[in-house]
Amino acid sequence: MTATAEPEVGKARLRKEDARLITGRTRWTDNITLPGLLHLAFLRSPVAHARITAIDVSAARSMPGVIAVFTGRDLADEQGSLPCAWPITEDMKAPNAPSLAVDEVNFAGEAVAVVVARGPYEAADALSAIDVDYEELPVVLDMAAALADGADLVHPELGTNKSALWVFDSAQAGTGGDVDLAIAEAEVLIERTYRQQRLIPAFMEPRSVVVDPTGEQYTMWSATQIPHILRLMVALTTGIPEHKVRVIAPDVGGGFGGKLQVTPEEVVSLLVARRLGKPVKWTETRSESLLSAHHGRDQVQKLTLAARRDGTVTGLKVELLADMGAYLRLVTPGVPILGAFMFNAIYKFPAYHFACTTVFTNKTPTDAYRGAGRPEATYAIERLMDELAAEVGMDPLAVRELNWIKHEEFPFTTVAGLEYDSGDYEAATAKAKELFDYDGLRAEQAERRARGDVVQLGIGISTFTEMCGLAPSRVLGALSYAAGGWEHAAVRMLPSGKVEVVTGSSAHGQGHETAWSQIVADQLGVPFEDVEILHGDTQTSPRGLDTYGSRSLTVGAIAVVKAAEKVVAKARRIAAHLLECAEDDVEFSAGAFSVRGTDKLVAMSDIAFAVFSAHDLPEGMEPSLDAEATFDPENFSFPHGTHLCAAEVDTETGAVRLRKYVCVDDIGKVVNPLIVEGQVHGGLAQGIAQALYEEAVHDEAGTLVTGTFADYLLPSAADLPAFVTDRTETPSSTNPLGVKGVGEAGTIASTPAVVNAVVDAVRHLGVNDIAMPCTPMRVWTAIQTGRPDAGGPGSTEAGGGLGSLSGGAQ
Amino acid sequence: MIPAPFDYVAPTTVDDAVRALADAGEDAKVIAGGQSLLPVLRMRLAAPTKLIDLGRVAELRGIREEGGHVVIGAMTTHYEIQRDPVVDTHLRLLRLATDTVADPQVRHRGTLGGALAHADPAGDLAAPVLAMDAEFVLCGMDGRRTVPAAEFFVDYFTTALRPDEIVVEVRLPKLTGWHAHYEKFNRVAQAWSIVGVAACLRVDGGVIAEARVGLTNMGSVPLRATEVEAALVGHPATAATVRAAAAHAAEGTSPAADGNADREYRQHLARVLTDRALTAAAGV
Structure with missing residues (x-):
């Protein structure tokens, strides 16, 4: 890289693919x-x-x-x-x-x-x-009923509706203590059952x-x-x-996993x-x-958190029922298992037990949906931390700070056996608090409570982490996943000095063409415009493991970097030959090789043409600069962040309005801030939607009653607040770019932040839970009676709107 | 999404449209703006043999004053109603309710007559026109007749329209100088009302001289909250009057239950929203 040319990585470039995508001049399959x-x-x-x-x-x-x-x-x-x-x-x-x-x-x-x-x-x-x-x-819909003795069976030939029981126990694994002991000795026990409603990816x-x-x-x-x-x-x-x-x-x-x-x-x-x-x-x-198309989430989480009266956590026991639907699709059973490593989150639990029972029902199969297992886990632990704070009478941020991994404690091996390489929860939280005006909003909350205002204010916190970049192949193997976690790339130097980059990542809206071009421009010292990204065709991109799990940048782009490094190494040898000097004396900067201490130089494009003509190459060197690389990461990356949500709850109607949303994400090094912003905004919208709007509902016959967007509610911009987003930057140590992945962060963090805010607004009215989505009726009923899940799924009486269509339409 | 096959005609006069409707028999369907019918067709929940498109009938479009009335052609779009100064001056409640309908795309295509003839109890325009004592001018093979709003809405998605009739226009008495508000409650901006309340008041010397309150989605048809109206008239326009009157809002209603609201919650909403609608209208 050069001292004079401005690096491409870090530039907020407009995406090169957008002009054709947003004008429809493009190649959708249906076209x-x-x-x-x-x-x-x-x-x-x-x-x-x-x-x-x-x-x-x-x-x-x-x-x-x-x-x-x-x-x-x-x-x-x-x-x-x-x-x-x-x-x-x-x-x-x-x-x-x-x-x-x-x-x-x-x-x-x-x-x-x-x-x-x-x-x-x-x-x-x-x-x-x-x-x-x-x-x-007979139709099997409810997971608990499906597991009962004598239950009707989805697949009688299997003899049971239970597909599998998957267990992780820290005492057995040697990563922590015995959770039952922790529970027996607990000064404080928080026991809750949360429901992760069924969602539809809605790409x-x-x-x-x-x-x-x-x-x-x-x-x-x-x-x-x-x-x-x-x-x-x-x-x-x-x-x-x-x-x-x-x-x-x-x-x-x-796609969102869908x-x-x-x-x-x-x-x-x-x-x-x-x-x-x-x-x-x-x-x-x-x-x-x-x-x-496959659905997502759909879990019942039975949770037991043990703690001391001073707020220190001592153990966490998680017992999940995960609805597979009628069949096991590509990674259906693995989705809840991904969550196994995330329930302990950023906290130092000394003991941990996770057991997931996967269950067949007569519903659409479930499978990956943005976050896949990690949002469910993050929701559970972040809700529990608020409940613990309420129980021991502490500020929910203080409880988190008491228990989280301090920045000087990294690398840190968690009770679930993962090694978190880096993180700075203190920095992200401090920045978020300041942007949010945490103390000011707490004061307003107290004032509204004292006044008995119709509109109560709640503050929701989510200090999350996630594991991205699925993943090191050996870890996936240990989890019985059939494939590896590597990614492939190739760099092809064309005779004119232009560059084609082949990537095994398969973009479906992420902006890889732009981000990869920025990375390659820096690596090879060529203009951004001179780079073409080829992907998504097994004939041009012969090897790949594709795009999901926030893995493209942390794995796929690193393969691109490795391939580019090989190109530079080859070019360096040719440059030395052409410049008639030793390879060690060649410097590479701004797309040109020079002899150290002289003004003799040869450009990358000249070398590309010299390789094409092949008239004068070093002895024994094949006439090609092209290179490929397959990258298999050593570890996951661990983005984290602090999300703060202020929600106003109209206690007369139960309506929730998000007043302010601040997130400070630490996703390591940023390639393109504009793309990051887009990913965060979209992720927040989807996570907020789980908290407040979306649910796939089946009636007692197993018919999907939310079969159109009139009933399956997606929020639009009109329903969301202006997001305040910011970042801290703790580079990942597990890859040479220091990147962590951002595709799922907003979705994972925001759902508990919103529900925590809603519950916080009405906790003084006797509410400690409201089932998702927090519909106005549910919120109002919780305020009236404490019941968290009013309405429930499955009401089908006509109430007007598209959901109760009949023949009168004009 | 692909609808079942159908024939299509686009007459240019009301007479031709009515004749086409009569000739086509009971499996025909009139299409106005199409914002409710098209989704139904595409999901094959309806499969009419013939569509009679009113989009080219110029005489069905437009807003005019006739003495004490404003007359709105059935094919006038929501957008046109939103932008019309006559409506804003004399029919403020209708304008405010129209502002809440769906989104800009729908408001540019959807029509007043189409929305009312669809008679969705969750639609936002029926309660206001009922509250405003509108009359519907209908035309069939036997000629024209006028039906008051209170008789036009018969049941869920069912109106007084005979099989060969179309809505020609809606005649609304001018409520010049009245205070109005439409309070809509829904979960996302583009959704139908869970409950809506249309309120307009004439205040004379600080006393409520006349009051009209209509309820959206509190039954199979739009309702007038007559007990509320009675509790307002003759009383000072104060918060206390409004609060006391709003407590009657759910009286006599039997709303549907669905995933968004059970009966009890809907009735509660009706009281709260009536209070808010009247408070906003009266400025108290």
Whole structure:
């Protein structure tokens, strides 16, 4: 790097991909058309649990434009079982998971047949002509009931609704003491049960897949986060050889984990294209997406926190029920297990026990959703810390400070066995307090309480950490995850001095093209504009583990750095040759190599051309500057931060208004502050939405009643406060850029901050919990009666609005 | 999202529209702004054989004064109503309620007549027009007739419109100089009302001379809070009067229960929101 040129890393550059994305001049999967393209539509089960006794597709086959109709029976010999790559225990029970249901359906929304037609309208029209006879079976919805003796079974062949029990115990692991002892000796016990409601990822671009079977390879375009994993998994699932499958993730409009999946529709599209020898396309409707794309969260957390009267924590026991839904999808069972390492959070618990029972129900399968296990854990511990503070009569920030890891104590091995490399909770908290005017708002809160104001003020705190950059391969192996955690990159120097960078990370809105270009510009000393980022196509980017778990920058970009370092090393040797000096005398700065102490220099672009012409290279050197690297991190990275939320609660209506939200995140070194800001804002919105708005609700028959955005409430900008965001910067020591990852931070931290604020506003009225989402009715009822979960899920009487549609619309 | 197939006609006069509706039979559907119908079509919750689009019927659009009334064409958009000075001067309650409807995109497409004919009990415009004693001019094959708002709304999504009738215009008595407020309660900005309260008052010499209060989503149809109105008229425009009157807001109501609100909570909201609506309207 140069002393004169301004480094690209750290610049708030506008994203280079945005012009085409926001003007729609782009390549969403649904925009792809091919000669002879046929269109698919899926018939989905309206019932949650039933035996399929008959399917008559003859009428549908004769509908205009219909080419074929396939049922699960038709594809039974070739569809295999959808993969689960995370068998969390050796005795984990997993049902067969057909892409199209064959004999029975296990959730409302499960695909039972597919229509192939000349156009999407004809395909959709033919669905209503398919006649399915369902013999309904008992519906299993509640996890506790599902585990009871004699419970109805989702999958009778498994003999139980329990899939697995996964346990971590600090005494057994040698990372801490015996939690039962801590509980027995506790001066203070906080026992709570919290519910992580079921959420729907609600990515902006609906899922879509196109398969072209007409070339030597099957080419699959898919709106996916994981083209590389998808390629391997569809090959293993269908038996099509891996080298005969090419997967392309073109521009992908968001995922939030919701597109970290191998979907039934992807498999069926491939099989249908193979059968017919014609390209096919499927694009879901929004209602299909809400119903059948995997859901997130859905846990019941039984928590016991032991402490001394002075507020010092002495033990934490976590007993989870995690709803798998009807099937185990790609990483379904692993999601709650990721939380196992985060319940202890930033605090020095001497003893810890975690047990998670994973449970089948007749609901849409769950799987990764932004944060995946870590938001659930963070919610639990941050809520508990507030409860502990209330119990021992301390300020909730003081309780946290008493128990958190001090900055001089890093590196710190936690009771869950992770080594936190760095962090400075004191600095982030001090900055947040100042930006928030913590003392001023506490004074106002006291004043409003004293006055008995209709609008009460609450202050919510969340001092969170997370583990990012999934992950060191050896750790994933120890957790029984089937894949590794490395990432691949390649740097290609073109003859004109321009640069192509191949990355295994698969952007779906994160801005990798911009951030990676900034990093490479600094590494190679070339202009930002001279760097092109290639990704998302298994043909151009042959190796990769894709994008999820805040891993792109901490793993994928580090692979890019390593590859660039190899390019520079090769170029240095050629430069020495051209400059007729020893390699040790060559300095690299601002894209040029010079002989130390002279003004003799040769530019990177000159070397690129010299390699291309290959007329005069060092003896025995191959004519290429290109290099690749595969990076496997030694450890996770551990972003942290302090989030402070001020909420006003209207005690007459239960309405919550967020008055102020301050977050100070420590995500290590920042590549592009603008992208960081965007990630934080979006993450906050999603985390706040869990606290206040979103919930996937099923009625007693297992029907999703929040099947449109009129009922599944997403907040808009009008519902959110202006966020005050700031940062502290403690570089990660686990990678050369010092970066930590930011994709999930806002989502993880904000949910408990908001609920803590709401509860804090009305705690003096006898409230110590309100179930999420904290709807006005729930808040009001909690104030009236102390009951935390008024309304509950499942009310279906007509109340107007789109949810109670009937025929009168104009 | 793909609707079921349907035929489509776009007449340019009310007479042609009515004839088209009569000819098409009972499986036909009128489309106005489409902001409620289109989602229903696309989800295939409705599958009309024919859509009669009123978008090109110029005579259904516009706002005019007729003596003591303001007459609003059924196809006048929410946005046009929001921006109209005649509405703002004489029908302030309608303007304030319209401001709360959905979002700018919807308000540019959605129409007053369409929203009222849809008769969603959670819609925000029915309670205000009921409170303002509006009349609906309907046209069918037998000609035109006028129906008072109190008779227009029959049940959930059901109105007094006969199968061959369309709403031509809404006639509203001028309430010039009245104090008005629409208090909407919902969970996110774009959502329907859980409960809404439309209030307007005429205050004369510090005394409430006339009062109208309409309730949104407190039953299968918009309701007048007559007990509240009775408790206001003749009393000084004070916070005490308002508080006492608002306590009657839920009397005689039997609202639906749903995930957002059970009956008890809805009735509680009606009282609180009525208090707030009247307080804001009266400026007390």
